[in-house]
Amino acid sequence: MSTPQTDLAIWDIESVDPAKALQIRAMREQVQADPETFWLEQAKRLEWERFPSVGNRSTFEDEVSIRWYEDGKLNVSVNCLDRHLKERGDQTALIWQGNDPGVSRQLTFRELHAEVCRVANALKSLGVKRGDRVAIHLPMTVEVVACMLACARIGAVHVVLFGGFSPEGIGERLIDSGAVAVITCDAAKRGAKTIPHKAVIDAALRHTGSIGSVKNVIVVNVSDTSAPMTAGRDHDYAELVAGQSDVCEPEIMNAEDVFFLLYTSGSTGKPKAIVHTTGGYLVWAAYTVDVTFPAERGTTHWCTADVAWITGHTFVVYGPLANGSTTLLFEGLMGWPQAGRWWDIIDRFNVSSFFTAPTAIRALMRDGDDLPRQYSLASLRRLASAGEPISPDAWLWYYEVIGQKKCPVIDMWWQTETAGPMLSAIAGAQKLKPGWATTGIPGIFPSLTNEKGEIIENREAEGCLCFDESWPGQTRSIWGDHKRFRETYFTFSKGRYFSGDGARRDADGNLMITGRMDDVINVSGHRIGTAEIEDAVATDHSVAEAAAVGINHDLKGQGIVVFVVARNTKTLPSEAHLSKVICERVGRYAAPEKVYLVSELPKTRSGKIVRRLLRKIASNETDSLGDLSSLADTSVVPALIALVQKQL
Numbered sequence: 189m190s191t192p193q194t195d196l197a198i199w200d201i202e203s204v205d206p207a208k209a210l211q212i213r214a215m216r217e218q219v220q221a222d223p224e225t226f227w228l229e230q231a232k233r234l235e236w237e238r239f240p241s242v243g244n245r246s247t248f249e250d251e252v253s254i255r256w257y258e259d260g261k262l263n264v265s266v267n268c269l270d271r272h273l274k275e276r277g278d279q280t281a282l283i284w285q286g287n288d289p290g291v292s293r294q295l296t297f298r299e300l301h302a303e304v305c306r307v308a309n310a311l312k313s314l315g316v317k318r319g320d321r322v323a324i325h326l327p328m329t330v331e332v333v334a335c336m337l338a339c340a341r342i343g344a345v346h347v348v349l350f351g352g353f354s355p356e357g358i359g360e361r362l363i364d365s366g367a368v369a370v371i372t373c374d375a376a377k378r379g380a381k382t383i384p385h386k387a388v389i390d391a392a393l394r395h396t397g398s399i400g401s402v403k404n405v406i407v408v409n410v411s412d413t414s415a416p417m418t419a420g421r422d423h424d425y426a427e428l429v430a431g432q433s434d435v436c437e438p439e440i441m442n443a444e445d446v447f448f449l450l451y452t453s454g455s456t457g458k459p460k461a462i463v464h465t466t467g468g469y470l471v472w473a474a475y476t477v478d479v480t481f482p483a484e485r486g487t488t489h490w491c492t493a494d495v496a497w498i499t500g501h502t503f504v505v506y507g508p509l510a511n512g513s514t515t516l517l518f519e520g521l522m523g524w525p526q527a528g529r530w531w532d533i534i535d536r537f538n539v540s541s542f543f544t545a546p547t548a549i550r551a552l553m554r555d556g557d558d559l560p561r562q563y564s565l566a567s568l569r570r571l572a573s574a575g576e577p578i579s580p581d582a583w584l585w586y587y588e589v590i591g592q593k594k595c596p597v598i599d600m601w602w603q604t605e606t607a608g609p610m611l612s613a614i615a616g617a618q619k620l621k622p623g624w625a626t627t628g629i630p631g632i633f634p635s636l637t638n639e640k641g642e643i644i645e646n647r648e649a650e651g652c653l654c655f656d657e658s659w660p661g662q663t664r665s666i667w668g669d670h671k672r673f674r675e676t677y678f679t680f681s682k683g684r685y686f687s688g689d690g691a692r693r694d695a696d697g698n699l700m701i702t703g704r705m706d707d708v709i710n711v712s713g714h715r716i717g718t719a720e721i722e723d724a725v726a727t728d729h730s731v732a733e734a735a736a737v738g739i740n741h742d743l744k745g746q747g748i749v750v751f752v753v754a755r756n757t758k759t760l761p762s763e764a765h766l767s768k769v770i771c772e773r774v775g776r777y778a779a780p781e782k783v784y785l786v787s788e789l790p791k792t793r794s795g796k797i798v799r800r801l802l803r804k805i806a807s808n809e810t811d812s813l814g815d816l817s818s819l820a821d822t823s824v825v826p827a828l829i830a831l832v833q834k835q836l
């Protein structure tokens with residue numbers, strides 16, 4: 189692969205605390221020498237009904253079997269709530285900020301515990317049992333957290349579905365997961381809009397028809413709109429929950445019982461239902477939040493991800509609550525009713541750990557630096573980004589303007605399949621490197637392979653990102669399709685988990701994600717990751733965001749096409765200028781065939797750029813666009829097609 193010259197190394201930021209560095213080094217040495225003891229020690233972060241006698245019993249060979257702590261027994265809700273009652277029952281567990289700036293609510297661990305027990309009893313009253321799947325289709329409200337934990341309390345398997353999915357998308361997921369109940373709301377509030385959740389569920393259930401297994405629909409009143417109710421099937425949440433006892437004996441689960449199913453974002457194709465189990469997942473959630481992104485007592489942890497994504501599960505709900513931290517849930521949008529809404533929330537609720545995605549950071553950069561400077565942001569201690577590669581430019585902006593050069597920016601790499609961050613700098617223990625996810629966290633062993641799945645021994649290299657050992661939060665399977673699971677992740681490089689992403693490694697062993705392996709562009713034998721071109725274009729001040737794709741080229745094999753969104757629509761950069769920027773930063777061989785200035789890029793509902801679609805559009809193969817169900821806004825597609833066809 190190509191290794192373009194960049195000036196990244198000089199951007200290293202010194203922030204190393206020798207004591208912290210020593211502590212992390214000791215952890216790395218321990219897990220290297222005796223992983224079993226290390227991971228059993230991490231299990232002590234939780235309260236078990238029966239403490240496990242074994243740690244890792246996984247194999248990536250043959251049929252592939254991932255098993256952790258398998259003779260342990262526990263309940264997740266007990267770990268997130270009950271065990272905190274004695275010491276910090278009256279501490280705030282959950283801060284909820286409504287869409288409307290004047291509406292917010294705070295629940296202590298004791299109050300959340302009582303609500304969870306009532307919801308758990310309500311679910312039981314409808315006949316929901318251990319192992320049953322319950323779909324949760326709610327906006328960012330207190331109820332979404334209460335319902336997730338209520339499922340955990342009775343051993344039901346939650347399947348949280350993003351509010352913005354279409355009826356067909358939801359219907360397919362209801363059939364695939366075999367859900368017996370759906371918890372939704374009348375309508376959700378998103379800025380000035382209301383989104384008719386109940387109507388979407390009604391349409392989804394018509395879509396599932398007789399194949400569907402949903403017997404009950406519980407409807408939370410979020411927006412005071414009167415959603416039509418189907419007698420015998422639909423229940424009002426408040427009525428159902430109000431009369432329930434706030435005592436509910438927790439169902440004691442085996443560590444390897446399925447805890448939840450969660451669909452991936454669908455950037456590369458049809459989303460997959462990823463299976464996570466109880467003990468390993470919760471140890472991993474508690475461990476990763478604590479190691480990478482703790483929140484000080486009396487301060488607040490805020491991850492802006494929707495709970496319907498893995499970051500929401502682990503860094504909004506389970507990780508912070510298992511560790512006894514205060515977590516913040518925000519129902520609204522970052523720019524409504526006015527820009528700067530997020531910064532106001534940080535100041536108001538004393539947020540110390542703030543976590544968002546590159547797509548949001550790029551949008552915030554477009555608003556300019558003056559806006560965040562009107563806020564104090566003094567409570568912030570650390571910032572994080574995950575979900576997509578963050579360009580060094582966006583990293584530095586986040587560091588300087590939001591973190592005011594005093595908060596480390598942690599770039600974390602994870603997947604729905606990994607349940608938590610695998611690659612992440614540990615603040616204080618190492619230097620940070622803008623745009624680099626740096627190293628495996630203690631206990632994680634990343635490796636690079638070539639295209640054939642053979643290990644690359646050289647330190648400085650570029651290749652396919654794999655992991656040599658299992659970790660407690662590793663997905664156990666794809667729901668109902670273990671064969672697809674094995675083939676997707678374990679056949680590429682024997683004995684390793686293949687992530688599907690590409691990475692570059694520097695002389696110190698730091699890793700930078702170069703993009704998805706499916707998207708790598710091969711120009712006259714130079715293999716170029718999409719992030720390398722996109723980072724280069726992003727260094728130009730006129731660029732807000734960019735996506736690079738490869739198209740067939742008679743002479744070069746593949747040629748590069750770049751889609752660019754300008755920061756300011758009044759002063760558009762020229763194609764020749766952007767082309768020059770790429771050549772200077774990456775190399776002459778990366779000169780693009782075409783640069784399109786567009787107003788929007790196609791994104792998944794979780795905010796990731798869908799390059800497979802741009803590739804089709806750039807190649808004029810618009811009759812085979814593939815699965816569009818994961819797109820946030822399909823109207824972007826015809827606009828892009830029209831623009832490209834005009835310029836072909």
Ligand code: ATP
Pocket residue numbers: 452453454455456457458459460573574575576577578599600601602603604605625687688689701703704794796
């Ligand atoms: P699908 O698997 O359905 O195509 P998806 O991979 O987008 O969808 P997720 O599990 O939500 O679904 O996303 C994981 C992917 O997000 C990773 O494989 C990687 O490509 C990207 N990603 C996550 N964090 C980072 C990061 N810090 N840097 C670069 N890429 C990241």
Ligand code: MG
Pocket residue numbers: 452456603688
């Ligand atoms: Mg994926």
